[in-house]
Amino acid sequence: MRTQIGIVGAGPAGLVLAHLLHLRGIESIVLETRSRKYIEERVRAGLLEQGTVDLLIETGVGERLKRECLTHHGIELRFNRRGHRIDFDDLAGGKTVTIYAQQEVIKDLVAARLAANLPILFDVEDVTVHDFDGGASPSIRFRSAGKEEVIHCDYIAGCDGFHGICRPAIPASVLTTWGRDYPYAWLGILADVPPSTDELIYAHHGDGFALHSLRSPAVSRLYLQVDNGEQLAAWPDERIWAELSRRFELPGWTLEQGPVLDKSITPMRSFVCAPMRYGRLFLAGDAAHIVPPTGAKGLNLALADVAVLAPALDALLHGDDKLAASYSATCLERVWRSTHFSWWMTTMLHRAPTADPLATQLQLAQLRYVVASRAAATTLAENYTGFAMH
Numbered sequence: 599m600r601t602q603i604g605i606v607g608a609g610p611a612g613l614v615l616a617h618l619l620h621l622r623g624i625e626s627i628v629l630e631t632r633s634r635k636y637i638e639e640r641v642r643a644g645l646l647e648q649g650t651v652d653l654l655i656e657t658g659v660g661e662r663l664k665r666e667c668l669t670h671h672g673i674e675l676r677f678n679r680r681g682h683r684i685d686f687d688d689l690a691g692g693k694t695v696t697i698y699a700q701q702e703v704i705k706d707l708v709a710a711r712l713a714a715n716l717p718i719l720f721d722v723e724d725v726t727v728h729d730f731d732g733g734a735s736p737s738i739r740f741r742s743a744g745k746e747e748v749i750h751c752d753y754i755a756g757c758d759g760f761h762g763i764c765r766p767a768i769p770a771s772v773l774t775t776w777g778r779d780y781p782y783a784w785l786g787i788l789a790d791v792p793p794s795t796d797e798l799i800y801a802h803h804g805d806g807f808a809l810h811s812l813r814s815p816a817v818s819r820l821y822l823q824v825d826n827g828e829q830l831a832a833w834p835d836e837r838i839w840a841e842l843s844r845r846f847e848l849p850g851w852t853l854e855q856g857p858v859l860d861k862s863i864t865p866m867r868s869f870v871c872a873p874m875r876y877g878r879l880f881l882a883g884d885a886a887h888i889v890p891p892t893g894a895k896g897l898n899l900a901l902a903d904v905a906v907l908a909p910a911l912d913a914l915l916h917g918d919d920k921l922a923a924s925y926s927a928t929c930l931e932r933v934w935r936s937t938h939f940s941w942w943m944t945t946m947l948h949r950a951p952t953a954d955p956l957a958t959q960l961q962l963a964q965l966r967y968v969v970a971s972r973a974a975a976t977t978l979a980e981n982y983t984g985f986a987m988h
């Protein structure tokens with residue numbers, strides 16, 4: 599097989615990159631270790647920045663998004679049994695955020711690719727990347743339906759997420775990495791019950807953080823801070839609902855409960871690697887950086903990366919290395935801003951297992967400042983709604 603760009607991974611980064619390249623008349627092949635069904639049902643992100651929504655609509659894969667999304671003009675910070683609204687219309691120059699589940703974005707992108715008869719291979723195995731460090735044409739080896747296959751290409755895009763094979767294929771001596779594992783995790787549920795709120799609620803509570811998010815007028819998404827190492831078996835539905843109700847407690851407000859459709863535990867991690875390019879291999883999305891989900895930035899960062907990468911690859915294929923040379927630095931500027939914002943939201947809202955009473959009071963002082971000071975609230979609103987894409 600021969601193509602211009604070999605794309606490893608059919609997550610948001612890989613699929614949007616393939617789509618943007620196609621619009622520029624550039625050929626690519628997308629390889630994915632999971633099945634189509636699996637990636638179209640995997641429950642993950644749901645909150646899209648304005649720039650992400652604009653990108654999907656402008657490139658023709660946002661029709662269903664426009665019809666089915668929920669638009670939010672603010673969020674609530676809830677602490678000490680009081681709610682405080684951060685108003686994006688007022689503070690973020692009219693920018694909004696949009697609820698549209700990651701698996702729906704994936705469905706739209708896979709459908710667009712298949713409708714255009716473009717190659718995407720699911721269920722591949724043993725993917726390895728080769729000869730990307732010099733002038734030679736790189737290749738990707740893998741097994742598909744039991745057969746050994748090779749793709750020869752001009753460039754490889756490593757869009758294979760945090761646990762993928764592309765980042766580890768770069769010599770460790772050329773990569774600098776920064777990372778932190780947080781001492782808590784998120785237990786997330788998808789529940790078949792109309793949301794008890796019109797906008798996201800971020801709750802600070804002495805027993806830990808809770809988040810009320812939404813997926814549709816009929817389906818709620820809720821998260822609960824739990825200790826690292828917690829097992830789902832220890833969290834029957836009744837215990838989850840009781841704990842959520844306690845952490846969201848507000849006089850006159852009730853958390854509606856319903857059947858749990860999906861349940862998972864996610865570790866919390868900050869991670870950045872640099873550079874995001876090595877020779878003819880480019881990393882994008884979670885393959886290069888991870889943020890804790892409190893700031894809702896991971897998917898948005900993945901799309902921001904590939905919005906820079908597509909024109910850079912286009913120029914490279916025409917012999918111009920300028921955009922590709924600055925790819926890593928351009929992306930990392932946004933990545934570090936989001937890494938800081940996600941860390942800030944996380945540490946302001948979560949109870950550290952070793953939290954001393956002083957730490958809790960400092961969090962509450964910060965929260966009171968954010969809701970009382972226009973400058974502080976604007977900082978939150980501006981970062982949350984996101985910055986313009988390149």
Ligand SMILES: Cc1cc2nc3c(=O)[nH]c(=O)nc-3n(C[C@H](O)[C@H](O)[C@H](O)COP(=O)(O)OP(=O)(O)OC[C@H]3O[C@@H](n4cnc5c(N)ncnc54)[C@H](O)[C@@H]3O)c2cc1C
Nearest residue numbers: 607609610611631643644645758759883884895896897898
């Ligand atoms: C609970 C939770 C909530 C979140 N909420 C938000 C949110 O509200 N907003 C937001 O912006 N982000 C959020 N995120 C983060 C977001 O889901 C990720 O940042 C996003 O999926 C990154 O996209 P990606 O394409 O870079 O990587 P991935 O989505 O991880 O895609 C990588 C793909 O590569 C495939 N793959 C792996 N290895 C190989 C291989 N060797 N060969 C071929 N394919 C391979 C994987 O199967 C996968 O399909 C959340 C994440 C979680 C877990």
